[in-house]
Amino acid sequence: MAEVTVVGGGLSGSEAAWQLAERGHDVNLYEMRPVRGTEAHKTELLGEIVCSNTFKSEDPSNAHGLLKLEMDALGVGGSLLLACARESRIPGGTALTVDRGEFAQRMTAAIASNPRIHVRREEVTELPDGPAIVATGPLTSDALSTSIRRALGDEGLAFFDAIAPVVSADSLDMDTLFFASRWGKGEESAGDYLNAPMTKEQYEAFIEALKSGEEHAGHDWENVPYFEGCLPIEVMAHRGPETLRFGPMKPVGLPVPQFDGKWAHAVVQLRREDRAGQLWNLVGFQTRLRIPEQKRIFRMIPGLQDAEFLRWGSIHRNTYLNFPARLSTHGSLRDRPELLFAGQVTGVEGYTESTAIGILAAMNLDRIVRGLEPVVPPPTTMMGGLMRYLRESDPKHFAPMNSNFGLLDPLDRRVKDKDEKRAILSERGRADFAAWMEANGVTGGVEAAAAR
CATH class of the missing domain: 2.40.30.260 (Elongation Factor Tu (Ef-tu); domain 3)
Structure with missing residues (x-):
């Protein structure tokens, strides 16, 4: 298998590195902390979460719950993030709430124990050559942001997030x-x-x-x-x-x-x-x-x-790409299909959304390296709905989005009861996600883990 690069040791980058390694690739994972810190992070741990300590609902009839099911299905052996979150879970009602310190320690330990992942503690200032995933999040360094801007053009990168409800x-x-x-x-x-x-x-x-x-x-x-x-x-x-x-x-x-x-x-x-x-x-x-x-x-x-x-609605500092105007269908530079972006920098909001895009990017980079075409789930699934939003939004008004059932294709009949409607959307999404994986020969979950 190929040697690949992942830039960014946050949630999406760490997950992408893990998924690529579990698919047989040697991964150089670059994280600039502690050589260079950020305004938000307090430690050098991989997967450090700096805002809320909840990954939201695991209920399959909830949009976030459906996304988690897809993450576990597509990830080899499941999702690393979800596994570490469940191991560091604390009481939080129906939400997957974690002890943030223990969670980051478990993520860091898992990455360190994987023999195919080589963590490089240095700042990346230019877009890497060769097959790579860039998952540097909303606090991308100025130097790398400049390199991304050169590749995408002046309107390809936003540094200020003003979002309406x-x-x-x-x-x-x-x-x-x-x-x-x-x-x-x-x-x-x-x-x-x-x-x-x-x-x-x-x-x-x-x-x-x-x-x-x-x-x-x-x-x-x-x-x-x-x-x-x-x-x-x-x-x-x-x-x-x-x-x-x-x-x-x-x-x-x-x-x-x-x-x-x-x-x-x-x-x-x-x-x-x-x-x-x-x-x-x-x-x-x-x-x-x-x-x-x-x-x-x-x-x-x-x-x-x-x-x-x-x-x-929100207003805060954020670095994100104008995905619909500048990136390919699967989230790469249009002239470099093997250089993909993942995580919050793509224009998704939320921990699990960012990580889901990381899993999808890793799966597609693996396909590209093996000479296969990249694929994206259908818009009846939560991952597919998110990717369609990123691809098809009006570039003039593009703003980050989190997972919700409004992203999915509507049902072919009207269902007035909200709980019933969400249950139907979730059931359809799970079935369509499984069918998409089978149709494209995509392996993940326990099946791929057993086969490796």
């Missing part, structure tokens, strides 16, 4: 919302925007709620100066009562059918996030409000009183 179409009150684009013009069709009209009283109450909402303090390394073009919605509210009416909530050019064609006092626009119209983004609503406050305040918007939030 995303809600599920099934949870919206369509009797209150209406389809329209401003003045009926623009590149987008009218069906690309949903609009929530507000009266003067509703708008004023909403502004006061924004001004009094509790904000997320964040880590020191996340505190970045705001750009004028992506100010938090609550900062704009503090600038004056009319600021939002002349900004993202301006009502001009949007006659409201329920108001006999007159303009509303203010309008919240929702932009389509996917082709199927299952995901809708609150335009201009990037925020640092705490999650309970986002839920409380944004449900004051007419038509969103029962909204299911699939992604929360």
